[in-house]
Amino acid sequence: MAASFRLCCALRVTIGGAAPLLCVRGAIHASQLAHRAPLCPPTAWQQSRQGSFFNKLTADELWKGVLAESGSGARKGRGKRTKRKMKKDLNRGQIIGEGRGGFLWPGLNSPVLRDGTLQSMSRRGESEQLEVQAELLRMRDEWERRRKMRVKKDRGWTGNSMGGTSLGPPDPGPNGETYEDFDSRVIEVKSVFNMTGREGRKRSISCLVAVGNGNGAAGFALGKAADRMTALRKAKNRAIHYLYFIERYNQQTIYHDIQSKFKRTTLRMKKQNEGYGLHCHRAVITMCKLIGIKDMYCKLQGSANLLNITRALFTGLASQEVHQTLADRKRLHVVEYQAQRRALPRVVASPPGGARAEPELLDEVPNTRLNWDDVRAEQGIKRSVWGGLKRTVW
Numbered sequence: 001m002a003a004s005f006r007l008c009c010a011l012r013v014t015i016g017g018a019a020p021l022l023c024v025r026g027a028i029h030a031s032q033l034a035h036r037a038p039l040c041p042p043t044a045w046q047q048s049r050q051g052s053f054f055n056k057l058t059a060d061e062l063w064k065g066v067l068a069e070s071g072s073g074a075r076k077g078r079g080k081r082t083k084r085k086m087k088k089d090l091n092r093g094q095i096i097g098e099g100r101g102g103f104l105w106p107g108l109n110s111p112v113l114r115d116g117t118l119q120s121m122s123r124r125g126e127s128e129q130l131e132v133q134a135e136l137l138r139m140r141d142e143w144e145r146r147r148k149m150r151v152k153k154d155r156g157w158t159g160n161s162m163g164g165t166s167l168g169p170p171d172p173g174p175n176g177e178t179y180e181d182f183d184s185r186v187i188e189v190k191s192v193f194n195m196t197g198r199e200g201r202k203r204s205i206s207c208l209v210a211v212g213n214g215n216g217a218a219g220f221a222l223g224k225a226a227d228r229m230t231a232l233r234k235a236k237n238r239a240i241h242y243l244y245f246i247e248r249y250n251q252q253t254i255y256h257d258i259q260s261k262f263k264r265t266t267l268r269m270k271k272q273n274e275g276y277g278l279h280c281h282r283a284v285i286t287m288c289k290l291i292g293i294k295d296m297y298c299k300l301q302g303s304a305n306l307l308n309i310t311r312a313l314f315t316g317l318a319s320q321e322v323h324q325t326l327a328d329r330k331r332l333h334v335v336e337y338q339a340q341r342r343a344l345p346r347v348v349a350s351p352p353g354g355a356r357a358e359p360e361l362l363d364e365v366p367n368t369r370l371n372w373d374d375v376r377a378e379q380g381i382k383r384s385v386w387g388g389l390k391r392t393v394w
Contacts, residue, residue: 093139102129157282162189164286167232170211170240184211184236185286187220188306189228208307209235211243212290219243220287220310246317250274252294255323259369260316265308266301267316268371273338283309291317323349331356 097108102124104110112119124132156164167184188208193201205228212218219242223235249255249271258269267284272295278285280298283306288296300309323334327349335345376382 092143093136098132100129100133102126102132156186162186162228164282167209167236170237171233179211179240181213181215182211182217182240183214183290184209184239185290186232187283187286187310189232192224205231207231207235208310209239210287210290210310211236211239212287212292214290214292216246216248216292217243218246218287218291218314220314222307244314244318246291246293246314247320247322248292249323251292253296254293254317255320258316258320259371260312260319262308262312262315263305264303265305265312267309267312268299268301269316270297270299272297281309284313287313327351330360332360 095109097103097105097110104119104122104124106112106119106121110119110122154166156162163186165186167186169179169182170184172178186207187210188206190206192204192206194204196202204224204226207223207228208220209223209232210218210220219239221235221239221242223231223233223238225231225234247255252274253276254269254271257271258267260267260269274295276295276297278288278294278296278298280288280296281300281304284298284300287310288294298313321329327334328351331351331353332355333347333351334349336348337343337345373382
């Protein structure tokens, strides 16, 4: 009596290098197997898996496992001072269908139609394939040479800092708008840290960037990211959405003297004649060039925090009162005295309905906050603390 048994599992096996055989659940009589030649010897059965972590994980996940430290090491702050490994794009320069054999697959590495004729699979000649391989190696060497080549960047305020360097115009907007007439300058780049319960001391890069077109439109913004280039790009593209329009007198200076304060930082800006230049803090000079101001004196008092300086500068310049607004408010002519014109004034603005008949009261005390150093200098009592020091004559 022929015994029977059942295979209760599905297993993909390879028999003697032939095509895979799928054994399914079913009844197979041993008498049938006895009269036939054995299909698959036990020694030739080999299990094969069609999936692994190479085709289950994405490229970013695979690179993260190669380059980054472990999760526990990152939480404990390890691996901070190790040399940073760069991720390589292994697909760069690769063409789908191209290989060492030199086969030409229509639709992949060769055209489907040529002179109106449908192409079929073919193969290159040996000499032609060697030329293609040599060209690929030459392109890879060129990429490696460009990667190692150091490009000289625009010098900023100093040789080692990013402050004052140009980042070019902001990136185009989502609707196709471009900003070719704008330029962006780095004001500050610093590292900031946030203490978290899981990862501990987490480091980020904070960047302050100012943009302007040199014609009165300028703005600034902050950007924060894990790496410096991403933070600079975020700050540059965000600053274009927060623009100020700064009024300029004769397109070269401010309308009047301004004193602006933000927190512990005070800026005292003075109007100057054409050709005077910019005698200011280096960050103020950079932002004045973006705005389009050419002649101005600015004195910094108090804290030299760059963010406070930027906010104080834009707040003061945006709040200045132009000559026509002053003439409309007081209903009087606004005149300007210049040294080269002696006592002859020049009318710079007039009210639209004409000046009022009654003049301003001479005994009215203007609500002006004076600076003690300026008062001492005008009265001639300001002297150096080293003025009475006796020096040895050699």
